[in-house]
Amino acid sequence: MANILFYVSLILIWMMLLYHMFLMQGGYHHFKTFEKVIPQWRKNMTxxxxxxxFIPAHNEEVVIxxxxxxxARLYYPKDKLEVIVINDNSSDRTGEIAALYxxxxxxxxxxxxxxxxRGKGKSSALNDxxxxxxxxVIAVYDADNTPERMAVWYLVMGLVNDPKAGAIVGxxxxxxxxxxxxTRFINIETICFQWxxxxxxxxxxxxxxxxxxxxxxxxxIMKELGGWDVKALAEDTELTVRVYDAGFHIRFFPAAITWEQEPETLHVWWKQRTRWARGNQYVVLKFLSQFFKLKRKRIIFDLFYFFFxxxxxxxxxxxxxxxxxxxxFYDIQLSVGNVALVLWGLAFLLFLAEVMITLSIEKTQMNRKNFFTVILMYFTYSQMWIVLVLYALILETKRMIFQQEVRWYKTERFEKKRGEVSE
Structure with a gap:
């Protein structure tokens, strides 16, 4: 029995690794081709x-x-643009700083x-x-974001030129x-997630x-869908499913770039990522239970991806x-032969190859330092995710059984250090 479970586990792991290699090939193709439409699309921006x-903000004086x-530097006609800071029950100088601007x-x-x-979290603030x-058009940025000058322009460009797109993401x-x-680990994780x-x-x-x-x-579309789901900790993933089910698609258009701050301590990272994991678990269970009610079956494929x-x-x-x-420690008659060890070793090498090839898409990221960072990341950061997802599943199960109220955790920010620059 132990051997069967072990090899089933290996099969599941390898299925995910091979699927990510498949995605990496598609991501690299998108990187090489997405800019080709811009010259033609630009002509339609009349x-x-x-x-x-929308910028939801709760106690964001460090970054706002x-x-x-x-x-203020965004490239977009100012008579057609409004930037709204949603001051959500802040007890610091967030509102004061925003008022000056x-x-x-x-x-x-x-x-x-x-x-x-008031004070109920991001979804409630956005609905307000x-x-x-x-x-x-509604664009959303977190309060720690510094979008590049053309970011909103490119997001709108995608919507103007793709009528079937309900949303454009950069x-x-x-x-x-x-x-x-x-933050080095998170930087690599971020690049891999996107590409x-x-x-x-x-x-x-x-x-x-x-x-x-x-x-x-x-x-x-937001009006048709009734706004954001206030019960969803991962309001973005939840909204994704409903946009697809409404008959639209969501285009990834990486010409629109923003820079954001990431957690610098394990304590903050743990709380933020636990919210993400619980939120995605909520979305998967919510919509898989409505499988036969979903009108657009394409999104089912993505739900199974998150479920997997x-x-x-x-x-x-x-x-x-x-x-x-x-x-x-105990004789459970597990016979981990050479084949299993070889598969484990190949899994590590495949992980390393996938990440390094993906990093080559971003300038300055394919270097020796990141090569050794990825190795360390596999044995530390990636393993931390395992514990975190299990912990999140326990919390989400407890919430569902006892019908507990969802509590939003607002990620803590860090003051920018002198000399810190974007890569």
């Missing part, structure tokens, strides 16, 4: 839609000024969440802003990638996932590791 940029400086720039506004939406605006890079070993996962899924299946930041969506990632794949890793360790 009668531009009105845009509201840098974000608003970037917003609102005085200086007429297209920047500050609103305060009220009533039942949605009710107070009437722009044709790519994001890490501003504090060099701050700690943890290996987002780029590959769009290239092969015309499927992409809305991230929490740097995306634009048609207001008409957060349930089957991690089950395989946890079971194989547990059996191997248990066999060191």
């Amino acid at each position: 009668d531009l839609p009105t845009v509201s940029v 000024e840098q974000t608003l400086k970037a917003m 609102a005085e200086k720039y007429p297209f920047i506004k500050v609103i305060e969440t009220e009533g039942i939406n 802003a949605l009710r107070q605006t009437d722009s044709e 790519k994001f890079r890490v501003t504090n990638a060099k701050a700690t070993w943890l 290996m996962a987002q780029g590959g899924r769009w290239s092969w299946f015309k499927v992409a996932t809305i991230p929490g930041t740097n995306f634009a969506i048609r207001r008409s 990632t957060y349930f089957l794949f991690f089950f395989g890793v946890i079971v194989s590791n547990a059996l191997f360790i248990l066999n060191q």
Whole structure:
């Protein structure tokens, strides 16, 4: 029995690795081709839609000024642009700093969440802003983001030129990638997520996932869908499924770039990623239970991808590791032969090859230092994810059984160090 479980676990792990290699090929193809449409698309950027940029902010005084400086530099007609800082029950100087920029720039506004939406989290804050605006396009940025000057322009360009696109998502890079070993790992993870996962899924299946930041969506769709789901900790993934089910697709257009801050300590990383894992587990269970009600079956493929990632794949890793360790202390008749050891070694080499090839897409990232960082990442950061997903599943199961209220964790920010620059 132990041998059967062990080899089933290996099969699950290898299925995920091979699938990611498949995605990597698609992502690399998208990297080589996505810019070809820009010259033609640019010609259609004449009668531009009105845009509201939402920035949900709760106690963001450390980062909000840098974000608003970037917003003030955005390349978009100011008579068709409004930047709305949603001050959600902040107890620091977030509102005060935002108000100073609102005085200086007429297209920047500050609103305060009220009533039942006050202090309830990102989804509630976004819904509050949605009710107070009437722009044709809604763009969302987190309060630690500094989008490049053309970011919103490119997001809108995608919507203008792709009528079937309900939303356009850009790519994001890490501003504090060099701050700690943890941020170096996250930087590599971020690049791989975009090009290996987002780029590959769009290239092969015309499927992409809305991230929490740097995306634009048609207001008409948000109105049709009734806004953001306040019960979803991963409101972006949840919204993705509903956009596809409404008959639209989501385009990954990496010309739109934003830079964001990542957790510099394990404590902050653990809380943020636990929220992400729980949120995605909620989305998978929510929509798989509605399998026969979903009108657009294409998104089912993506739901199974998330199900495989957060349930089957991690089950395989946890079971194989547990059996191997248990066999060191008790005789469970586990015969891990040479074939299994070879498969484990090849899995590591495949992981290393996939990540390094993906890093070659970003300038300056394919280097010797990152090569050794990826090796260390495999044995540390990747293993931490295993424990985290298991912990998140326990919390989410407990919440469902006892009908507990969802509590939003707002990621803590870090002051920018002197001399810190974007890579």
